[in-house]
Amino acid sequence: MAAAEPTILATSGGYKAGRRTRLEFDHLLHYAVELSGVSGRAPRVTHIGTASGDQRWWAAEMDQAARVAGFDFSHLNLFTMPNHEDTEAHLLEQDVVWVNGGSVVNMLAVWRAHGLDGVLRRVWEHGVVLAGVSAGSICWFQGGTTDSYGPELRPITNGLGFLPYANGVHYDSEPGRRPLVHQLVSQGVLGETHCTDDGVGLVYRGTDLAEVVAEVRDKAAYRVTAGAGEGVDAVAFEERLEPRLLG
Numbered sequence: 129m130a131a132a133e134p135t136i137l138a139t140s141g142g143y144k145a146g147r148r149t150r151l152e153f154d155h156l157l158h159y160a161v162e163l164s165g166v167s168g169r170a171p172r173v174t175h176i177g178t179a180s181g182d183q184r185w186w187a188a189e190m191d192q193a194a195r196v197a198g199f200d201f202s203h204l205n206l207f208t209m210p211n212h213e214d215t216e217a218h219l220l221e222q223d224v225v226w227v228n229g230g231s232v233v234n235m236l237a238v239w240r241a242h243g244l245d246g247v248l249r250r251v252w253e254h255g256v257v258l259a260g261v262s263a264g265s266i267c268w269f270q271g272g273t274t275d276s277y278g279p280e281l282r283p284i285t286n287g288l289g290f291l292p293y294a295n296g297v298h299y300d301s302e303p304g305r306r307p308l309v310h311q312l313v314s315q316g317v318l319g320e321t322h323c324t325d326d327g328v329g330l331v332y333r334g335t336d337l338a339e340v341v342a343e344v345r346d347k348a349a350y351r352v353t354a355g356a357g358e359g360v361d362a363v364a365f366e367e368r369l370e371p372r373l374l375g
């Protein structure tokens with residue numbers, strides 16, 4: 129099933145502790161499935177774990193969560209080689225592509241080495257919902273902030289650019305994220321930046337921000353734009369975007 133138009137769900141969430149498994153899928157991941165419009169069969173969801181090196185132990189946890197959710201679940205691994213002969217054909221068969229967190233810098237480099245950047249754009253244009261958490265959120269944008277280089281957060285400006293904004297994740301849980309976003313936007317390193325507290329997701333239809341949703345109460349998203357001033361006096365303006373609570 130294809131979404132009515134190209135759709136991305138960019139999040140800082142999607143997981144919760146399970147009752148009988150260590151991990152379950154939370155409302156944001158289920159909402160990605162809802163956005164695909166699939167009905168009458170098990171949703172086909174594939175997980176891409178490049179950002180954490182395709183860790184098989186994590187894939188096993190995801191498999192258990194998918195069993196609980198009732199998903200027809202698969203993985204696209206690139207380490208040590210792609211596990212599907214035709215990655216594009218595999219992804220086009222999916223309702224949702226879910227990208228996990230980790231190193232967005234390493235992930236983008238590996239994707240480009242395998243031509244997956246072009247594949248994902250065609251899959252998105254075909255109507256498969258693209259979604260993910262953390263690195264799996266930033267990747268769809270022009271850039272954002274990352275700890276891929278080390279403990280000190282740094283900007284990244286070579287995202288896939290499907291969405292013409294930058295992205296800030298874990299906005300409320302990692303103290304360095306907000307001030308760095310404000311600094312980078314005020315300096316013009318990043319353009320308009322859309323940020324999410326943990327448990328919040330941003331829905332884009334085409335390249336337009338269409339909806340803000342949350343799986344946790346009292347959380348929000350934020351739009352950060354350049355304000356007045358130049359040089360050291362430059363400032364950024366932050367607008368709070370209230371989400372619709374899922375579930």
